[in-house]
Amino acid sequence: MKALCWYGKNDVRVETVPDPQIINPHDAIVKITSTAICGSDLHLYNGYIPTMQKGDILGHEFMGEVVEVGKEVKKLKVGDRVVVPFTISCGQCFFCQRELWSLCDNSNPNAWMAEKLYGYSPSALFGFSHMLGGYAGGQAEYARVPFADVGPLKLDNGGLTDDQVLFLSDIFPTGYMAAENANIEPGDTVAVWGAGPVGQFAIKSAYMLGAEQVIAIDRFPERLRLAETEGKARTINYEDTDVVEELKSLTGGRGPDSCIDAVGMEAHGTSPVAMLDKAKQMAKIETDRPNALREAIQACRKGGTVSVPGVYGGFIDSMPMGAIVNKALTLKSGQTHMQRYMRPLLERIQNGDIEPSFIITHHMKLEDAPNGYSMFRDKEDECVKVVLKP
């Protein structure tokens, strides 16, 4: 089959590799009909996630048709149409049983690597470094899906198109959990750093959860425009203004009740500290650039909540802990507990509450994926979201 393989910084290639086989009894093989490039794939592409190996197949947002099941798979059948969550969960451990699916104890074969870095290992992910499982991803014609009765969401064959349901694999639930983590109450103002795909879904989700106003912060005009037109958000271009002051002004001096960092470890910024982060990251003395996170903490109103769906891998400097303590902030984060959200959000799509395909700017063939990566990284042609068709 054809698959998109990682070879190093700015080096991904579509290659012909062997088809995946059933390895464990709870596996299924899915023939992929649609797959997307995630903003977090750019962290891999830019070389900031450790424990990648040359030849790794990327991709964790995918859906398709079940073509083979292992002998212990009871619910899924050959021919089922499924969306596959980006996290891999056993369904039986302490964490899965408490719906903390992204913290599954039993899915990461390389748990020891994550234990060295984090103390304990989270669940494995598709196509996202060996530390997080080393599972081949879904930017390919086929993928092997472990614990197939636990993860994939079965869909009716009629009705919704791939473009409408594909983002149930990651970014819609991720944006939704970010809003849920933000502890939104009626009347609240929510500020969202990053108007990329997760930010866009966080904006819409914040309104679903009762926010009165949402403010989006980015620097790309087309993304801010999308946040305004689709998301009904007010917007701030951080290259034009002091974000913290602007947020004060937009909230009558109170500050946003909740702040969402949908940017993560490669934040850009214009302040001297942001420049220093960039230098330290290049020198490999700081793994992540937390400029958006710092700003969110600074801007948040007293007693507010900072929610972090953005991906961080390692360590950050100059964490404003004083602001967290003295303003009594709540900080919430985590990889998305996918199974909590996939079915309820599917119902939202079926009801017409949301049309997730609004973020798609580009459709490409899988063969053109390397071009898709560079376009997405450089925001060429106002690229927001690339969907690949194998």
Added chain:
Amino acid sequence: MTETSARERQMTRYNQHQDGDTASNERLLYALGGGALVLVGLSRRSLPGMGLAAVGGSVAYHALTGHWPMQQSNGIDADYSIRVNRAVTINKPVEELYRLWRDFENLPRLMSHLESVTVQDGKRSHWVASAPLGKTVEWDAEIINEEENRLIAWRSIGDADVESAGSVRFEKAPGDRGTEVHVKMEYMPPGGVAGAMFAKLFQEEPSQQVHADLQRLKQTLEAGEVPSTEGQPRGG
């Protein structure tokens, strides 16, 4: 013979402790020995066997008291022995785990570093573990303490490749979270000072191997399989 008298001293202490309150002494562990032995992987017959006789007794002493015996000294260098202390919580009842473990012949299926265990009678068994460079290490073990659904402790006996002792203790986890499985092991690297130096190079590994085996046990029992990416496609 220095070795003999050292062993005698240790055995005396061991026996003294056996007269103590063994039933309540949950530290008596012993010798579970699967994975941890293998990294050393050298037969004592291939190296000077100095000090081993003394060691056997002291390891067993530890088994019954929970004290790391080498620090009690008696002229034995404390740096010789390798100790492992690991725990895992498994979302299954104590009885199920105890039953599974007590039938030692189940263990090679669950622990990647054990090749075989043959039970000879109620107390004795023969163990074979894989070692680096395609070697194996073998030993006979006897159960030296046992409490149903609570504790199994053993030590190596006779002409073991590696002297060892260990225990596994099962405890109901708080809040209905299954069973805590606590493994303690101690063993003597073969070869006296040279062997100890060799083993020190790998000091973290025995602990890591026991940890990995306990994780496999948890994965097998909870998830019904051990996660793997062996044989999946990749580029290049």
